[in-house]
Amino acid sequence: MIYKIISKGALADLFAGLQETYDEVVGPQERGPAFVFDKLSSVDEVRLNYPSTILPPTKYFLPADERLFRFDRSTGDVYDSEPAQGTRAILGMHPCDINAVLMMDEIFMGDYVDPYYETARKSSFIIGVSCMPEPGHLCAAFGADEIHRGFDLFLTDLGDRYFVSCRSVPASELMDSYVRSCEPSAEDINDFQERTKRFKEAFAPMPKMDQLPLLYGAKYFDEELWERIGDDCLSCGACASVCPCCYCFDVRDKVDPGGKTGMRHRIWDSCLKSEHAEVAHGHNFRPTRASRVRYRFFHKFVGNFSRTGKMLCVGCSRCGKACKVGINPGSVIEALQKEYLPDTAGVEVFKGGGAS
Amino acid sequence: MTPHLFAAAPKPRVAVLSLASDFGCQVALSNFPQLLESLETIELVYWQLVLSADLPDDFDIAIIEGAVTTTEHEQFLLKVRGVAKTIITIGACAGTGGVPGMIDSQESLKQAQQEVYPSGQEGAGATPVADARLVPRPVSAVIDVDYTIPGCPIDSGEFSNILQGALLGVNERTEREPLCAYCKIIEAPCFYLMQGIAVTSAKAQGAATTATPCLGLVTQTGCGALCIGKGRPCTGCRGVAIDANLPAAREFVRKAGRSVEEFDAALRVYNSYYLEQRSGDEHHDSA
Ligand code: SF4
Ligand code: SF4
Ligand code: SF4
Ligand code: SF4
Numbered sequence: 259m260i261y262k263i264i265s266k267g268a269l270a271d272l273f274a275g276l277q278e279t280y281d282e283v284v285g286p287q288e289r290g291p292a293f294v295f296d297k298l299s300s301v302d303e304v305r306l307n308y309p310s311t312i313l314p315p316t317k318y319f320l321p322a323d324e325r326l327f328r329f330d331r332s333t334g335d336v337y338d339s340e341p342a343q344g345t346r347a348i349l350g351m352h353p354c355d356i357n358a359v360l361m362m363d364e365i366f367m368g369d370y371v372d373p374y375y376e377t378a379r380k381s382s383f384i385i386g387v388s389c390m391p392e393p394g395h396l397c398a399a400f401g402a403d404e405i406h407r408g409f410d411l412f413l414t415d416l417g418d419r420y421f422v423s424c425r426s427v428p429a430s431e432l433m434d435s436y437v438r439s440c441e442p443s444a445e446d447i448n449d450f451q452e453r454t455k456r457f458k459e460a461f462a463p464m465p466k467m468d469q470l471p472l473l474y475g476a477k478y479f480d481e482e483l484w485e486r487i488g489d490d491c492l493s494c495g496a497c498a499s500v501c502p503c504c505y506c507f508d509v510r511d512k513v514d515p516g517g518k519t520g521m522r523h524r525i526w527d528s529c530l531k532s533e534h535a536e537v538a539h540g541h542n543f544r545p546t547r548a549s550r551v552r553y554r555f556f557h558k559f560v561g562n563f564s565r566t567g568k569m570l571c572v573g574c575s576r577c578g579k580a581c582k583v584g585i586n587p588g589s590v591i592e593a594l595q596k597e598y599l600p601d602t603a604g605v606e607v608f609k610g611g612g613a614s
Numbered sequence: 615m616t617p618h619l620f621a622a623a624p625k626p627r628v629a630v631l632s633l634a635s636d637f638g639c640q641v642a643l644s645n646f647p648q649l650l651e652s653l654e655t656i657e658l659v660y661w662q663l664v665l666s667a668d669l670p671d672d673f674d675i676a677i678i679e680g681a682v683t684t685t686e687h688e689q690f691l692l693k694v695r696g697v698a699k700t701i702i703t704i705g706a707c708a709g710t711g712g713v714p715g716m717i718d719s720q721e722s723l724k725q726a727q728q729e730v731y732p733s734g735q736e737g738a739g740a741t742p743v744a745d746a747r748l749v750p751r752p753v754s755a756v757i758d759v760d761y762t763i764p765g766c767p768i769d770s771g772e773f774s775n776i777l778q779g780a781l782l783g784v785n786e787r788t789e790r791e792p793l794c795a796y797c798k799i800i801e802a803p804c805f806y807l808m809q810g811i812a813v814t815s816a817k818a819q820g821a822a823t824t825a826t827p828c829l830g831l832v833t834q835t836g837c838g839a840l841c842i843g844k845g846r847p848c849t850g851c852r853g854v855a856i857d858a859n860l861p862a863a864r865e866f867v868r869k870a871g872r873s874v875e876e877f878d879a880a881l882r883v884y885n886s887y888y889l890e891q892r893s894g895d896e897h898h899d900s901a
Contacts, residue, residue, distance in 0.1 A: 289801065289803065290803045290808060291803055291807060291808070292801075292803040292807075294801040311801075312798055312801040312803070313798060313799070313801055322799045489862070490859070490862045490865070491859065491862070492792060492794065492831060492832075492858070492859050492862055492863055492866070493790075493791050493792065493855075493857035493858070493859060494791055494792045494793070494794035494795050494831070495791050495794075495795035496794040496795045496797070496798050498795070499795040499796075499798040499799055500798050512775055513775070513778035513779065513782065514648075514651070514774075514778070515646075515648035515649075515651040515652040515655075515774040515778070516648075516651040516652070516654055516655065517654070517655035517778055517781065520778075526795075526799070528795070530791070531790060531791045531857060532790055532791075532856065532857050533790055547859065580794075580798055582794070582806070582831070582866045582870075583862055583865075583866060
């Protein structure tokens, strides 16, 4: 890793470099009262001090609706199966979102490599940016508030300048060619530490993670508990749509009007839908809302954990904002811990309210 | 040579039929840019809007628009079900009872008849208002339906997709969940958030707000959040989703500081039949 200091004004030079080097530069922008990652045509559009975005930038690696191939029924031919081409710089990813991408990498580029994900991922240049926790952000509970890999550049905001961590060869080349920078001084490093301290202290008390996977397993069959949490679920799937760690998809065929040609595509799916666990002859092994909500968090806190040692959540808080009935990792963990650890009462749990 | 998957099987004979509706879905169909390509895959034997042919005695697929509002409709549907192998309904009227379904009881039917035909006549010298008029119902209340294409009007692309599926014998695959996830996919800030802000600032200025509550909370997805993307709340035209949790949705509306009565009134526009069927079912819905 190489460390540099750049002025805030130098962001425009960095942006110019990105625009010349990559087919597309995307970053957080305002949309009404919310923020979204979208294509940037000028550095003035980017809002690097954004709280969060409606969808995570993972949408660039696993899009909501993606063509897998086209087919011709009359000849049996399959064509247009190449992953989408083009390079992209993603400016302004928060530590939680980069941590989420690292988890997605294990899923889509681990034992089985998904060529569509892999192509999009490998043609991306990632520039992280430091943040400040907002109400409901739980990254610190999941160890996702720091990031040490998975990016090319990382910008830590020191007020009038950025402390830049440079992690890749393309990143160093870009910095050398486009951006005027200097070596960090003792004062810069001191300010970096100060900033880190402020960041860590800004977190509200986190939910108690003590023995969470075991506890979850032990309370799995507590029907009353799960009905209390799950019966309110609107079964909308908004939580999974906005989650940077959710990766379920459904594969469907669409036949063109003429009946001969068509397309196979994949679209986001989620375990909150009643169809997700329905099998042949209509049997559904998660027939109730409670069983589906229980499963969602089981997968996050236990299933993935027992496989990789990591929980499938980076605490980004998007589901907390998207869920209209207040079901989110914070509220579920609170409900699980409450009877064992009554002192957790008072932990701030974001109740949602359809804010995204 | 690769075997041709389109052996010369006869094209399925298709009839487009209408009950009580405003023909909006048929107009949407006739405006379908790829209609001619679609027509190559079928033999259109009857479509009042575009053909002069009479309804033949036999056909394979019936595409039905409109709500069931007379005993004549009922008898017609039973006959059609006896003839057609496949029944596809198009639009809200046929699918949920739609706007005609706002007349949801014998009393409101009587009242509407008196308002519209005060003399008891349907027009000068015309037949007397039939006692045969019924409280409007969806087609599925009378006969089994194989494929339902929701919406007011239907999306012709979705129609084509389902029609091609039907021709191939693919099982019906209804979207079950409500719309909200799709608002996230198009990254449209939620109306309850936007209106919450609007209501707060209007109240601060002493102004009244007339925002309609968004029905996407319970409405079947699949439209791509079309209305929300265009800046209008969902009006529920695709019907209440199979997975919808109406009691919890009402509770959310209440907590968001909006009127549950307004929400229900808005829902009645397309979903009165559904609400009538489920009235009395006010406890939590956990399925
Ligand atoms: S969840 Fe954590 S890492 Fe993500 S934006 Fe909030 S404070 Fe930053
Ligand atoms: S479960 Fe919720 S908080 Fe955790 S990563 Fe997903 S969206 Fe973020
Ligand atoms: S966002 Fe909330 S209401 Fe919607 S499916 Fe997820 S948990 Fe259920
Ligand atoms: S469908 Fe309506 S209620 Fe649901 S997220 Fe969209 S705007 Fe909000």
